[in-house]
Amino acid sequence: MTTVTILDADTARRRFVAVNFLFWFPTGLSIPVQVLLLTDRGVAVSTIAALFAVHSLTAAGLELPTGGLSDVIGRRTVLAASGLLAVIALTMTALSTATWVFALAMALKGAGRALNSGPAEAWYVDTVHARLGPDADLRDGLSRGSAASSVALALGTVLGGLVPWLLGLGPDLGGRLERATGGFVTPLSVPLLAGAACCVGYVVHVLFALPEPPRPAVTLRAVLADVPRTVAGGIRLTTRDGLVARIMLTTAATGCALGVVELFTPSRAADATGAASSGALLYAGLACAGFCGTAFGNRMAPWAARRVKSGERAVLAGELTALLGLTLLCVTAATGTVALAAVGYVLVYIGLGAISPSLNVFLHRRTDSSGRATALSVQSLALQLAAALTGLVAGALPSGAVAWLPGVAGLAVGVLLWARVRVDRPSEHAPETPLVQRVS
Structure with missing residues (x-):
């Protein structure tokens, strides 16, 4: 063996x-x-x-x-x-x-x-x-x-x-x-x-660097049967477990924000510079700043959770930061203040970056190895679908501040999801609840 x-x-x-x-x-x-x-x-x-x-x-x-x-x-x-x-x-x-x-x-x-x-x-x-x-x-x-x-x-x-x-x-x-x-x-x-x-x-x-325990040998027929059962278990968990459902809805709120930011920021950059080529250069700089903001938010997440004494409050703080940034982007779409828009853009990514680690800590406490990757895939799907749908809605609205409102509304829902959550410190370390039963 x-x-x-x-x-x-x-x-x-x-x-x-x-x-x-x-x-x-x-x-x-x-x-x-x-x-x-x-x-x-x-x-x-x-x-x-x-x-x-x-x-x-x-x-x-x-x-x-x-x-x-x-x-x-x-x-x-x-x-x-x-x-x-x-x-x-x-x-x-x-x-x-x-x-x-x-x-x-x-x-x-x-x-x-x-x-x-x-x-x-x-x-x-x-x-x-x-x-x-x-x-x-x-x-x-x-x-x-x-x-x-x-x-x-x-x-x-x-x-x-x-x-x-x-x-x-x-x-x-x-x-x-x-x-x-x-x-x-x-x-x-x-x-x-x-x-x-x-x-x-x-x-x-x-x-060579990711060892994992050997899994039982499975036939193609068994894989084709087990994968749908695992997926179904993941979907059931998102509807039956209140905390997991809140995590998925929060991830969808993140998708709403990203859907409008990624749709409108390139054109706003081009409008600000007056040319597509220089706008592309400005957008590349903003994208780099956004990624750095996300990294900063990611690394601040453990400190924020310790500072506010709970992961729940840390998520709320991140949601509020992202909502502030997106609101600035919405307001500056009407006023045309480029510097303030850049600040809002970076704040969105800092806030969203700070949310992710705490959300996933909660998610991993509610899953086990037999369904952990499926739960993460459900989370990723929630983000992608929300971003796509919000982008379609925002794209159909008149240009300007109004077009940013679907993203603002989505993030506002994300704030409300955590604004009234009762902080129960031991719950963060509650025993794991299996996502699905292991398939024999």
């Missing part, structure tokens, strides 16, 4: 942080150049929007099945598969010139995103619980992992925008690269190819 050494909590935390950084850094590299590369390859703006819809719909459609798959066959296998799909998707996007290839790449990227949603965090919680028991402190590790994701996105965004600019300097390095590769590799392709290389490192790290 194969034995697996259970990592100590500090080692598990470091490896969890590394996994999050390695997965999200390639995404950051692609953010400044992906749309520009597609445009450079002759793809129309309307087609680009459809390509992003392919990604979003694929990720949303696979959220629950992939979460259930992780709970059935193990975290490491699913995480490695997500990395391999990311390698293929980024390489295809960097080198292709055909729209159908771009669509396939977006679908693969969405599938990889869904596979990654939950298993790494579930592995970390499982490992810490196996070492220290179900009452182990998770908030610091979760906050560091979330902060690592945000830092990776911020750093990747800066480098992804900087590399093509550097290749355009000096002795026409970008042009020489393009001519040497027959036009397949351009300066805008380089960040994506670098991201694919980083994803290879991610896969290696996952396979």
Whole structure:
């Protein structure tokens, strides 16, 4: 029988942080150049929007099945598969010139995103619980992992925008690269190819640095039967457990805020500068500041919980901070005050970053290893659906302050969810309630 050494909590935390950084850094590299590369390859703006819809719909459609798959066959296998799909998707996007290839790449990227949603965090919680028991402190590790994701996105965004600019300097390095590769590799392709290389490192790290107890061998037929049962158990928990339902609704409120912020901020940046190119540069700077704000909020979450003496109050404080920021964005949409809008933008991300670790501590106290990744996938799905629906509603409203109101209303609901919660300190460390019964 194969034995697996259970990592100590500090080692598990470091490896969890590394996994999050390695997965999200390639995404950051692609953010400044992906749309520009597609445009450079002759793809129309309307087609680009459809390509992003392919990604979003694929990720949303696979959220629950992939979460259930992780709970059935193990975290490491699913995480490695997500990395391999990311390698293929980024390489295809960097080198292709055909729209159908771009669509396939977006679908693969969405599938990889869904596979990654939950298993790494579930592995970390499982490992810490196996070492220290179900009452182990998770908030610091979760906050560091979330902060690592945000830092990776911020750093990747800066480098992804900087590399093509550097290749355009000096002795026409970008042009020489393009001519040497027959036009397949351009300066805008380089960040994506670098991201694919980083994803290879991610896969290696996952396979060798994330040990987990061996799971019973299962047949394909058993997997196909067990995954739907696990998913159904996750959905049942969100409707029967009041705390979990509150967590999911709070996550949906976060999605409402992000839906309007990500929809309107790029155009507001272009309006503020008077040109699309300079607006893109301003938006890249804002996005980097937002990711840094999220990382700051993540790292402040344990301190905030200690300061206000409960995770519930810490969530409320984060919700209020995000609501203040979004209200500033709404007001400045009418007044046009750019500096105040930038402050509001960063406050939104600081507040949302501060919420996440405390919410997930509560969630992990209500789940066990047999359904932990599924619960995280339900949470991710709630965020994506709320963001998509709010974006559709906001997009149909007249431009200006009114269009920001759906996001403000969503965050206000999030505040109300925690404003009247009775703080019962022992409840934060209540015994775990299984998400689903283990399948024999």
